[in-house]
Amino acid sequence: MAADNLPSEFDVIILGTGLTESVIAAACSRVGQRVLHLDRRNYYAGNWASFTFNGLLSWIEEYKAQQELPSTKSEQGWNDQIEDEEEVIFLSSVDSSISNLEVFSYASEDSEDDEQPKAPQMDKAAEETNSCHTEAQDTDSFDSCTQSDSDPHNPEGNEQTSKIQDTCQSEEDKKDQQPIRSPEQPLEVKKKITYAKLLKEGRRFNIDLVSKLLYSRGLLVDLLIKSNVSRYAEFKNVSCILTYHNGKVEQVPCSRADVFGSKQLTVVEKRMLMKFLTFCLDFEQHQEEFQDFTDMPFSEFLKRKNLTENLQHFILHSIAMVSQDAPTNTGLKATQHFLRCLGRYGNTPFLFPLYGLGEIPQCFCRMCAVFGGIYCLRHSVHCLVVDKESGKCKAVIDTHGQRISCSNFVVEDSYIRDEQRAQTTYKQISRAVVITDRSILPSESDQQVLLVTVPPLEPSSPAVRMVELSSSSMTCMPGTHLVHLTCSSSGSAHEDLAPVVSRLFHVPNSCKEECVQGSEENEKPEVLWVMYFNMRDTSGLDNSSYNLPSNVHVCTGPDDSLGSDYSINLAELVFHQLLPDEEFCPPAPNPEDIIYDGDQGEGTTFENDAHKEGAVIEGEDEPQENKEQVFSSEPVQDSMGQEIMTE
Amino acid sequence: MVSWNAANAHRKLCNQREQIPRLREGPNLSSRLHEPSGQTGCACSNTLSGVKPLYSIIVTMEDYDYLFKIVLIGNAGVGKTCLVRRFTQGLFPPGQGATIGVDFMIKTVEIKGVKVKLQIWDTAGQERFRSITQSYYRSANALILTYDITCEDSFRCLPEWLREIEQYANNQVVTILVGNKIDLAEKREVHRQRAEEFAEAQSMLYLETSAKESDNVEKLFLDLACVLIREAKQNTLDNNDSAPMPGEGKNINYLSCCNIN
Ligand SMILES: Nc1nc2c(ncn2[C@@H]2O[C@H](COP(=O)(O)OP(=O)(O)O)[C@@H](O)[C@H]2O)c(=O)[nH]1
Numbered sequence: 001m002a003a004d005n006l007p008s009e010f011d012v013i014i015l016g017t018g019l020t021e022s023v024i025a026a027a028c029s030r031v032g033q034r035v036l037h038l039d040r041r042n043y044y045a046g047n048w049a050s051f052t053f054n055g056l057l058s059w060i061e062e063y064k065a066q067q068e069l070p071s072t073k074s075e076q077g078w079n080d081q082i083e084d085e086e087e088v089i090f091l092s093s094v095d096s097s098i099s100n101l102e103v104f105s106y107a108s109e110d111s112e113d114d115e116q117p118k119a120p121q122m123d124k125a126a127e128e129t130n131s132c133h134t135e136a137q138d139t140d141s142f143d144s145c146t147q148s149d150s151d152p153h154n155p156e157g158n159e160q161t162s163k164i165q166d167t168c169q170s171e172e173d174k175k176d177q178q179p180i181r182s183p184e185q186p187l188e189v190k191k192k193i194t195y196a197k198l199l200k201e202g203r204r205f206n207i208d209l210v211s212k213l214l215y216s217r218g219l220l221v222d223l224l225i226k227s228n229v230s231r232y233a234e235f236k237n238v239s240c241i242l243t244y245h246n247g248k249v250e251q252v253p254c255s256r257a258d259v260f261g262s263k264q265l266t267v268v269e270k271r272m273l274m275k276f277l278t279f280c281l282d283f284e285q286h287q288e289e290f291q292d293f294t295d296m297p298f299s300e301f302l303k304r305k306n307l308t309e310n311l312q313h314f315i316l317h318s319i320a321m322v323s324q325d326a327p328t329n330t331g332l333k334a335t336q337h338f339l340r341c342l343g344r345y346g347n348t349p350f351l352f353p354l355y356g357l358g359e360i361p362q363c364f365c366r367m368c369a370v371f372g373g374i375y376c377l378r379h380s381v382h383c384l385v386v387d388k389e390s391g392k393c394k395a396v397i398d399t400h401g402q403r404i405s406c407s408n409f410v411v412e413d414s415y416i417r418d419e420q421r422a423q424t425t426y427k428q429i430s431r432a433v434v435i436t437d438r439s440i441l442p443s444e445s446d447q448q449v450l451l452v453t454v455p456p457l458e459p460s461s462p463a464v465r466m467v468e469l470s471s472s473s474m475t476c477m478p479g480t481h482l483v484h485l486t487c488s489s490s491g492s493a494h495e496d497l498a499p500v501v502s503r504l505f506h507v508p509n510s511c512k513e514e515c516v517q518g519s520e521e522n523e524k525p526e527v528l529w530v531m532y533f534n535m536r537d538t539s540g541l542d543n544s545s546y547n548l549p550s551n552v553h554v555c556t557g558p559d560d561s562l563g564s565d566y567s568i569n570l571a572e573l574v575f576h577q578l579l580p581d582e583e584f585c586p587p588a589p590n591p592e593d594i595i596y597d598g599d600q601g602e603g604t605t606f607e608n609d610a611h612k613e614g615a616v617i618e619g620e621d622e623p624q625e626n627k628e629q630v631f632s633s634e635p636v637q638d639s640m641g642q643e644i645m646t647e
Numbered sequence: 648m649v650s651w652n653a654a655n656a657h658r659k660l661c662n663q664r665e666q667i668p669r670l671r672e673g674p675n676l677s678s679r680l681h682e683p684s685g686q687t688g689c690a691c692s693n694t695l696s697g698v699k700p701l702y703s704i705i706v707t708m709e710d711y712d713y714l715f716k717i718v719l720i721g722n723a724g725v726g727k728t729c730l731v732r733r734f735t736q737g738l739f740p741p742g743q744g745a746t747i748g749v750d751f752m753i754k755t756v757e758i759k760g761v762k763v764k765l766q767i768w769d770t771a772g773q774e775r776f777r778s779i780t781q782s783y784y785r786s787a788n789a790l791i792l793t794y795d796i797t798c799e800d801s802f803r804c805l806p807e808w809l810r811e812i813e814q815y816a817n818n819q820v821v822t823i824l825v826g827n828k829i830d831l832a833e834k835r836e837v838h839r840q841r842a843e844e845f846a847e848a849q850s851m852l853y854l855e856t857s858a859k860e861s862d863n864v865e866k867l868f869l870d871l872a873c874v875l876i877r878e879a880k881q882n883t884l885d886n887n888d889s890a891p892m893p894g895e896g897k898n899i900n901y902l903s904c905c906n907i908n
């Protein structure tokens with residue numbers, strides 16, 4: 001498996017395996033391009049990756065190591081491969097897209113007694129003596145140990161939140177009476193999860209660096225369906241949308257059933273909300289309702305519509321999910337999109353991939369490989385070889401010193417050196433990853449996937465989006481929940497998000513002073529482990545931001561929004577720049593519909609026949625004589641008699 | 648034009664189901680024409696992970712009782728693709744090469760009256776540079792870890808593969824170690840006993856095959872199917888913990904355009 005050499009010629013070389021690059025790889029390979037797909041890391045998906053707990057710790061170590069010693073690399077072994085009429089552009093060998101990484105562990109360091117159940121209050125003191133070990137890079141900026149419980153006056157009422165549960169349940173589930181506890185979690189006495197346990201069960205975690213959900217009618221879901229890539233993944237629907245409002249977590253009524261079932265809303269509010277949502281569904285038809293507000297913020301529009309404060313909050317922060325100053329049109333469109341996504345797969349508009357978002361880029365990579373794309377992790381490109389005359393990139397020299405020619409080069413932003421950039425200031429995304437001991441929503445089932453919107457706690461602080469995952473999403477070990485917080489940065493991730501974490505969770509007081517927690521503190525989920533970091537948000541950049549040959553395409557992002565439309569749009573755009581006449585991700589044939597020709601004569605390798613092959617499979621040169629025109633858009637799988645040769 | 652005949656021998660004519668869960672976009676697919684002969688799959692499954700007892704009801708509405716996902720791994724060149732093609736298509740393709748555009752192969756077999764649909768996934772060449780996606784291992788019911796008995800190196804890499812399995816595959820996955828190319832007995836580099844001991848130490852089943860001579864290939868897949876059926880039945884008896892609890896939301900295996908309520 002090791003010393004195999006790469007072929008020396010490809011149509012497209014793609015560096016980086018994030019979502020955009022992977023979609024481009026699949027799209028190109030699907031239409032017969034010879035694709036080489038590389039990543040310098042030893043895992044797929046770049047900043048879109050998900051890690052086991054232990055994998056994440058290694059990632060953190062790598063980050064630290066990189067901070068300590070800036071790149072010193074041997075630049076040799078390639079000079080002899082460059083001709084006179086060529087010049088080189090070096091790529092960056094370090095990734096500087098992550099910053100301000102900080103880790104705090106509050107899980108007990110005791111190793112052996114994790115088998116022995118304890119009452120929650122009892123062991124706090126013991127556990128906190130050795131908690132707070134800061135693995136931060138730059139802890140000098142803020143002292144983590146002192147800021148743990150910033151708001152003791154937090155009015156945390158649990159009787160409100162407990163009302164929520166009944167409306168969150170889907171009707172078709174009949175096993176209500178069965179207790180929903182995993183064996184490790186006895187009803188009364190909750191067993192403490194120790195740090196050792198997190199390590200031991202580390203492989204049950206799939207911790208995403210990027211936290212997004214799939215809008216059920218978003219571009220990504222459409223693409224997964226259209227391309228048949230969806231067969232590589234499984235999904236769970238987000239079962240409940242919550243919001244932090246008036247100091248407590250409340251359910252957001254979004255569907256018709258929710259609205260009418262809601263116990264928080266008055267009858268008048270229910271009617272008001274239904275009327276407003278109905279209007280939003282086809283707001284374009286009702287110009288007169290909003291044309292006077294087009295220059296005004298959506299929040300103002302909501303006020304003018306005489307919606308109650310409650311309703312304004314729900315619509316602005318949790319349905320439209322736009323900022324206070326977003327224009328009316330934007331808010332209306334966002335609300336409409338939300339409503340249109342309702343009910344396609346469940347009673348919220350969102351899906352989450354089992355095993356984490358990091359699965360999705362890999363699914364597209366698999367599709368690329370199935371169509372002949374070649375995959376090589378731990379392998380990067382050292383420099384681009386540019387033809388002086390045409391100004392185009394004609395080849396690359398890889399990190400093994402091999403020269404590989406290509407017609408197009410697609411690269412993730414983090415591989416680009418500053419010399420090639422027209423600007424070097426970026427937006428940032430603030431992220432927190434929290435492992436907690438229970439769900440934020442007290443309910444019969446602790447196996448839900450929840451979205452929680454947290455409006456700015458202070459007028460100057462950012463709106464935060466929170467996704468809480470349970471072990472049923474295959475992203476954390478039973479007995480824990482995995483919480484992702486995301487916002488557009490205004491400060492460091494810690495500055496932006498720690499206040500929200502301590503508002504919504506119980507952060508064990510890291511310094512020794514044993515505070516007597518209010519009883520409501522004990523109702524909040526407890527933080528076992530938390531990581532903060534910033535990720536560079538390059539979604540604002542475009543071609544003009546780089547000084548690169550015209551056949552070098554840079555993939556920017558991920559952006560800070562909840563969906564993935566930005567990345568899918570970009571992938572399609574780049575694909576059409578590469579191949580203006582080709583279809584973007586036509587459906588792959590369904591394996592169950594493929595008929596093989598019995599004669600052998602195999603030998604189809606990527607080197608020679610890949611193109612012909614793709615063409616045969618697509619059957620594009622065959623006119624569709626299928627009687628059912630409805631399938632004309634899907635030439636492959638639905639023309640039943642079609643034979644797809646493997647020869 | 649052969650190929651799927653073996654499979655067809657075991658299956659009834661496909662009835663068109665009125666509601667087909669789809670991952671594709673497009674208008675009502677229920678009306679699509681279907682040619683029963685020479686086709687493998689009419690009945691598209693609802694799920695890729697058929698062991699879950701939850702699905703057995705759905706599954707029996709189709710023309711099989713169980714659906715299992717079997718995944719092949721092992722070094723490049725050991726004969727994984729040949730094993731799959733020998734089993735599913737009954738042929739031994741000369742030369743080495745990927746079959747472009749083929750994702751997984753399907754064969755339905757009948758064991759003691761139980762119809763088992765095997766969905767067999769090949770690596771798509773990603774093993775060549777040690778770059779298999781984690782997602783490849785997800786929801787596999789069984790793994791066929793293959794090495795080449797004429798290639799010591801392919802045997803020595805097994806621990807590395809086992810580490811990968813441990814990381815990414817389901818805990819309950821059934822793993823079978825396969826030593827392929829026994830037709831090349833004179834070139835054997837790995838003794839059978841050594842491999843057997845290794846397999847036993849790792850609690851794997853062990854079998855030696857020749858994709859070329861069709862030695863033990865049927866047996867490999869049928870044995871696996873038997874084990875999987877046994878485990879699935881056991882799971883049904885055990886507490887059914889894979890069913891979603893109230894409010895959890897169900898897993899969606901195939902995204903489709905038809906799920907609109
Ligand atoms: N003699 C012999 N050759 C085999 C056998 N199985 C596969 N091969 C050959 O081994 C090479 C690699 O086979 P392939 O199935 O592509 O391996 P893969 O990379 O594991 O998928 C091809 O040249 C096959 O013809 C076998 O059972 N006996």
Ligand SMILES: [Mg+2]
Pocket residue numbers: 727728744745769770771772
């Ligand atoms: Mg192969």
